[in-house]
Amino acid sequence: MRKFLKGFTLIEIIAVVAIVGIIIVALYSFFMNNFKVAQEEAKIASIESQAKRLQDTIKQWLQMADQQSIVGNSSTERVDMIVYEDNSSTSGTSVTIKYEPSTKGIRITKDGVITPYLEGKVTNFDVDDNPPQIVIQYTVDLGVRGQTRTYKIVYNRRYDW
Numbered sequence: 001m002r003k004f005l006k007g008f009t010l011i012e013i014i015a016v017v018a019i020v021g022i023i024i025v026a027l028y029s030f031f032m033n034n035f036k037v038a039q040e041e042a043k044i045a046s047i048e049s050q051a052k053r054l055q056d057t058i059k060q061w062l063q064m065a066d067q068q069s070i071v072g073n074s075s076t077e078r079v080d081m082i083v084y085e086d087n088s089s090t091s092g093t094s095v096t097i098k099y100e101p102s103t104k105g106i107r108i109t110k111d112g113v114i115t116p117y118l119e120g121k122v123t124n125f126d127v128d129d130n131p132p133q134i135v136i137q138y139t140v141d142l143g144v145r146g147q148t149r150t151y152k153i154v155y156n157r158r159y160d161w
Helices: 010-064
Strands: 071-073 078-083 093-100 105-110 113-117 122-130 133-141 148-156
Touching: 010 078, 010 133, 010 148, 071 122, 078 122, 105 122
Parallel strands: none
Antiparallel strands: 071 078, 078 093, 093 105, 105 113, 122 133, 133 148
């Protein structure tokens, strides 16, 4: 008597390989999309961190500045001030915050040393100096899907006008 060997047919093997291939492609697409989203979110977080740090630094300088030395100019897109960073200093530190349209960045000059911030990321920079209040507002391009974020600093000088 002849026994038939049990096994898989060629069609069954091809069907299994096709199904496994489809599953692998779907998983690959899923993980690649998640990886791209994670990279975009990391990029956004980095830019937002820089913009927030700049905002905090400007606020701190405005608080430590000689209040009468704070001068904002909307036409030149800059703010100048004399900052006293420690109590032992008799003369303050000259600080200029200026928007550079050519580089789309903000340059801070502190005692002659220029430090660029957010190069290629700032799409708008406004200074509204209406004593006793000064308003500094800048818009940052987050570099992902056209997203922008606007940061606003409103500071009231501490002396009578």
